[in-house]
Amino acid sequence: MGSTLSLHTMKVYKFGGASIATAEKMAALLPIVTDVKEPLLIVMSAMGKTTNALEKILNLAINEGAAPAMAAAEKLIEEHAAYARTLLGERDYERADTTVLAPLFAELREVVKSANGNYYDRSYDQIVCMGELLSTAIFNCYLQQQAVPSQWVDVRRVMRTDDNHRDAAIDWNYTKLDAEAIIGRKLKQGRVVVVQGFIGATADGYSVTLGREGSDYTAAVLAAMLAASSVTIWKDVDGFRNADPKQFPDTVKINEISFTEVIEMAYYGAQIIHPKTIKPLHNHNIPLYVKCFLDKSLSGSVIRGDVSGITYPPLIVLKDSQVLIQVTTRDFSFITEDNLSRIYAVFHGLKIKVNMIQNAAISFVACIDNREDKVKAVVAALAKDYKVSLNEGVSILTVRHYTPEIFFGLTKGRQILLRQETRKTLQAVIR
Ligand code: ASP
Ligand code: MG
Secondary structure, eight states: TTOOOOSSTTTTEEEEEEGGHHHHHHTHHHHHHHHHOOOEEEOOOOOTTTTHHHHHHHHHHTTOOHHHHHHHHHHHHHHHHHHHHHOHHHHHHHHIIIIIIHHHHHHHHHHTTOOGGGGGHHHHHHHHHHHHHHHHHHHHHHHHHHTEEEOOOGGGGTOBBOOOOSSOOBBBHHHHHHIIOOOOOOHTTEEEEEEESSSSEEEESSSEOSSTTTHHHHHHHHHHHHSSEEEEESSSSSSSEEEEEETOOSSOOEEEEEEHHHHHHHHHTSSSSSSGGGHHHHHHHHHHHEEETTTTOOOOEEEEEEOOOOOOOOOEEEEEEEEEEEEETOOOOOOOOHHHHHHHHHHHHTTTOOOEEEEOOSEEEEEEEEEEEHHHHHHHHHHTTEEEEEEEEEEEEEEESSSHHHHHHTTTSOOOEEEESSSSSEEEEEE
16 A cells, blocks of 8 residues: 555644543644644543543442432533533534444443442443543544544554553553554554543453553553654643642743653652653653643643753652551561561552652651552551551652752751652652
8 A cells, every 4th residue: 555654753642631621622622633744643531520520420339329320420421412512513413422422321321330349440440431432532523523534443442451450551562463453554544543541451351441640651652552753742731840830839841851850750749741651652762742732832841861961950749648657566576578578568469559668677667649448458467467657648759859958948847757868869758
């Protein structure tokens, strides 16, 4: 097929929930899409707070029964229908409804009906994946109405994972073949392809999710598999900043930054990019742009591998909702390798990510996210062999490229419970 396009100029655009929170906002993305002359893959999140709403529907189904869950599901369906009506107009809405939306609405009703508390995580994924399926279907209808040659793909046909529900791991080889065969082929035919971020499917055909905020990761994975030239994440901010403007008053925009810096910031809780996003891009040397969907003329930021000669400002991350767990041996025996490996096995077994650790002669301290169920479980397990105490309501402050003055300023009036520093990074658990 000599007339097909080559994909080496291909771009991946990721639109998050905020950029499509209303029909007006979704419509405003059109010029961003039509500007692109290269092959374009669009990866999209669910609209606004849909994922949270779906989580609530699941919990209703499991704790309160089918009727209230169905009522909440019908409300969400109604909201999506109203959104699509506003976006498409009545006539095109009717067509979209009968062809693409009705089957998705039916799937949502079905999975809500079959939610089962004995398979909580699996039920979660069957329900929560519907947000991305609906948002992308609606956006694709809109693009087609606006004469963009777009094509919707159910990414569950492509993104094959294991069955670790809610945090599924991608089967790279399998997925790459399907990404090329299904998405790559359509792109080569000149289509703009629209897929869901955050979701995939197991070999048995169950839907999965890749972890909250996982759409960035999907964009990076598909970009790596299809050897895209770049990924752009469209956000409501003007680019990458040295701290979250929602937490700190005086932040500065960073025009260019390395993957190494960003992976550290994301790992320690920076909200701007999902931490898993960086590795595939770094490994395949694909630059990541952060641009503002509110004003596409703003220059944004670029994150890439080969950044040199840059002096960074202090990069600050504050991760709230932490709990500090102190584990002490009961009989004054030392915390040595055997104790450490037992303690680690408990965290690992409960799939708890330890955000910060420190050990001393007879005690071990770990900082983890304050998820009630997990904290309870880990305390119960550790208390069998150790004395366990908790400090709740603490935060982890991470500062890269710190100076003593900056650290002092940031922790003024706060109590420091734990502090660690290397040449480039200073971290503290504060209250
Ligand atoms: N919609 C999903 C979430 O809110 C995934 C994402 O937005 O990236 O977690
Ligand atoms: Mg989101």
